[in-house]
Amino acid sequence: MSDARIEAYSRALFEVAQAEGNLNIVEDELFRMARAIEANEKLRSTLTDASIPAARRQQVVEELLGGKASNTTIQLVSLIIGAGRGRDLPAIVNRLVQRASSEQQREVAEVRSAIALSDDQTKRLAEALSKSTGRKLNLKVVIDPSVLGGLVATVGDEVIDDTVRTRLEQLKTRI
């Protein structure tokens, strides 16, 4: 999909979420959904398979997110999947997150962890990263078992990596 189209879709999602008054929640849920699609090949192929009727793909989305995400998020994801743009959903959501963060004068900080963080940990981590980078951050936590343990935070071009995976890689290199 062209950048213009991604921009247009992200702007539409942003406007809808803002109009519904739950931008932060929708943005966060969409972000998690996009990461889940990126990480799960089977889910990605199902949602982007043009041979599956759009109604069936939308039904999969509703079954997947039902009870776990807000209605607005479910409707927006269904809209993207129904329009046959499932393959571009991660890019659209990334653009949406950037837009929402810019709106709040914040920068996106993506943190990958092997396990979920508690609210307290998320809050303290956001504060620590803000203090470290000197910027206001919109923290997005991605559950990524491949990091094995520890955290890796990406803020713009800056990467703070203290994961077990990286340490093992360094150890392997030294060996």
Next chain:
Amino acid sequence: MKLFLSALISVEDPSQTHHWLFPEKAEILYGGIASCIVFAGLYKFGWPMIVKAMNARTAKIQKELDGAAAARSKSESDASGIRTALGDIESERRKILAEADSQATAIIAEGRVRLVKEVAELEAKAVADLAAARGRSGEELRGEIARLSSAAISSAVAASLNDRAQQDLIEGFINSVGASK
């Protein structure tokens, strides 16, 4: 003819007086004159031809003698040339043999040097190949040890990453990032 017949008849006739062996004087006269005429004719017409033929024969013989002398001279010259050539051939043969000996000696010496050099190179290559093979084996062994070690470490680390360890890692990250400013 008549005279001849009469002579024959006279021989048969014992009454004839002339001698049975000597002719009559007239016959001698006529015979002598005829002989002189014949001889004169022969001298007049035959002698020049005889002289010419003899001169021609003399000239021919002389020519043949000259040709033989020339052939002999040429043969002697050829023989001298052949003797000279034989001498030259012998000299050339000696020269060629000497050159061949010299070249053979040089080729043998050069071949010996080349062989020694090639043997030295082959030995060096064999030593290098051996060292490389030894190094490869060592590297492969080290690589395999490293791979197994990494796998063992990864397995051990993954097994030790319980919830407590995960929380400690997260807290450690938060604290280190918070303290990094």
